[in-house]
Amino acid sequence: MAEEQERRTAGEYVTVAAEGTHETEINRSRFLCHLAPAATEAEAQAFIARIRAEHPTATHNCTAYVIGADAGVQKANDDGEPGGTAGVPMLQMLLRRDIRYAVAVVTRYFGGTKLGAGGLIRAYGGAVGEALDALGTVRRRPFRLVTVTVGHERAGRLENDLRATGRDVRDVRYGAEVALELGLPEAELDAFRGWLADATAGTARLELGGEAFGTV
Numbered sequence: 169m170a171e172e173q174e175r176r177t178a179g180e181y182v183t184v185a186a187e188g189t190h191e192t193e194i195n196r197s198r199f200l201c202h203l204a205p206a207a208t209e210a211e212a213q214a215f216i217a218r219i220r221a222e223h224p225t226a227t228h229n230c231t232a233y234v235i236g237a238d239a240g241v242q243k244a245n246d247d248g249e250p251g252g253t254a255g256v257p258m259l260q261m262l263l264r265r266d267i268r269y270a271v272a273v274v275t276r277y278f279g280g281t282k283l284g285a286g287g288l289i290r291a292y293g294g295a296v297g298e299a300l301d302a303l304g305t306v307r308r309r310p311f312r313l314v315t316v317t318v319g320h321e322r323a324g325r326l327e328n329d330l331r332a333t334g335r336d337v338r339d340v341r342y343g344a345e346v347a348l349e350l351g352l353p354e355a356e357l358d359a360f361r362g363w364l365a366d367a368t369a370g371t372a373r374l375e376l377g378g379e380a381f382g383t384v
Contacts, residue, residue: 180309181237181268187215190299194291196279201299203272209235209243212271219273227278230254230292233271234262249276249292253285257293265300272296311336311351313377314360319345322368329367335360351380 187204202219206212212233220229228247232255235241242263244255258272274295283291318326323346330337330348339349352360357376364372 185304188303190302195281198277199295200275201295206271223275226275228276232258253288254292257289261293261296308381315375318372
């Protein structure tokens with residue numbers, strides 16, 4: 169529990185590994201759970217609209233999404249199923265699995281047998297849980313984009329040293345000087361400044377950029 173709280177304090181979160189669909193069948197009804205990462209509520213709503221457009225003849229397209237590392241935005245929609253039997257259990261499953269920045273749409277094609285309230289809750293929540301297991305999840309953490317600018321005579325060795333020490337070199341640009349773009353955890357910036365000064369005899373320049381998220 170303490171470890172989980174520490175990760176959340178550091179801004180880390182778990183989300184779906186990639187967009188995908190997983191299908192289950194219960195009493196001849198087909199349940200297709202579509203999952204996708206979503207950085208914003210607008211992205212989640214756009215994904216929902218796209219899935220509904222792809223399945224216009226489905227009996228229901230029920231939805232749930234969680235946005236924010238603190239789960240600050242939570243929405244669920246039953247799309248015609250009895251209140252609280254579809255979107256809410258889908259949302260609860262996302263929260264139970266500590267999923268953030270993600271959207272789920274469960275498309276149901278009715279098979280002729282009613283499941284009852286309890287059956288629907290199990291079916292919709294279970295569809296999301298099974299899809300998470302099948303499609304996989306990833307842990308992501310915030311990092312700061314930084315640009316290191318150095319002369320050509322030191323650039324090759326510096327790039328090798330950065331990669332050898334496990335630093336995330338994201339881009340290398342050549343001009344009058346060489347600019348290397350890195351992703352660094354915020355907590356490592358001060359130590360990196362010292363390392364960079366030693367590695368380049370103080371000749372490199374460090375410029376801080378914006379924040380992004382990367383897979384742990």
